[in-house]
Amino acid sequence: MRRKGSLYLLGRLYDLAFGHMFYALRRRVAAAVERDGLYPWLDVCCGTGSQLRGHAPDLVVCGLDKNLGMVRYAAARAPGLPFVCGDAGRLPFKDGSFRAVSVSFGLHDKSPDLRRAMMAEARRVLAPSGRLVAVDFENPWSFKSKVGALAVRAVERLAGGEHYRNGRDFLSRGGLKAFLRESGFVESARHDVEIGSISVIVARVEAHAI
Ligand SMILES: C[S@@+](CC[C@H](N)C(=O)[O-])C[C@H]1O[C@@H](n2cnc3c(N)ncnc32)[C@H](O)[C@@H]1O
Numbered sequence: 001m002r003r004k005g006s007l008y009l010l011g012r013l014y015d016l017a018f019g020h021m022f023y024a025l026r027r028r029v030a031a032a033v034e035r036d037g038l039y040p041w042l043d044v045c046c047g048t049g050s051q052l053r054g055h056a057p058d059l060v061v062c063g064l065d066k067n068l069g070m071v072r073y074a075a076a077r078a079p080g081l082p083f084v085c086g087d088a089g090r091l092p093f094k095d096g097s098f099r100a101v102s103v104s105f106g107l108h109d110k111s112p113d114l115r116r117a118m119m120a121e122a123r124r125v126l127a128p129s130g131r132l133v134a135v136d137f138e139n140p141w142s143f144k145s146k147v148g149a150l151a152v153r154a155v156e157r158l159a160g161g162e163h164y165r166n167g168r169d170f171l172s173r174g175g176l177k178a179f180l181r182e183s184g185f186v187e188s189a190r191h192d193v194e195i196g197s198i199s200v201i202v203a204r205v206e207a208h209a210i
Contacts, residue, residue: 004076006073008069008070010073011077014047022104028191028200029051033102033131037099038130039060040098041102042061042064042100042102043064043101044101044103044118045064045103045104046070046071046083047106048070048077049070049077050077052081053078055078057081062081063082064084066088067085088103088106089118099126099129099131100130100133101122101131102133103136104134104135106118107136107170107179108136108137108176109162109163111162112166112173115183116183119183120183123185130205131203132203134180135200136199137152137167137170137171137196138171138175141192142194144194146197148195148196148198149196149197151196152197180203185203185204185205185206186203188202189201
């Protein structure tokens with residue numbers, strides 16, 4: 001079963017295309033969690049599970065994705081780590097169960113309603129001392145990031161249809177920074193990646209948003 005999962009073509013192609021490119025981002029997200037020992041850690045919209053791959057099973061981590069093929073692939077590539085098939089807009093976890101929730105490239109492609117539901121769920125499952133670590137697109141802020149944004153737009157066009165439209169909508173509303181602020185999160189640290197017009201933001205839940 002595990003071996004079969006690892007043969008999932010979409011997972012293999014995704015890792016092949018983006019595994020190397022996203023390596024530094026994965027490390028940055030992991031460092032934000034590791035630095036403050038923010039376990040248990042939930043990675044939503046985990047895709048191929050590459051964010052959690054390599055973590056010791058005794059560090060409590062969990063990946064969640066809606067695509068069963070991806071979940072099986074993720075589990076096959078990271079033996080010993082739990083991956084759950086579920087909806088990030090309706091998380092199957094109790095209130096306050098996690099000290100970190102991460103979401104990488106899992107917001108811009110969703111509809112505004114699903115994005116909002118995902119953030120409401122992230123706020124619900126985060127413990128009071130917890131942190132959200134989000135990686136996604138920002139509107140370009142420099143010449144280099146404008147070039148990066150053009151390349152990203154070309155790739156997003158290939159993803160097509162709703163994914164592309166939702167991505168344009170996400171940026172037209174101000175990108176990751178604005179979305180997190182509207183969703184009741186307060187930024188505590190950020191790292192901007194000019195070449196992709198991407199940001200990694202660490203945020204806590206705003207007191208009155210709980
Ligand atoms: C662009 S991929 C990002 C994957 C991964 N986080 C990464 O950084 O490579 C978006 C992921 O969201 C998942 N997804 C879509 N709708 C979802 C939902 N409602 N709940 C959970 N996952 C969902 C897709 O299956 C896909 O794996």
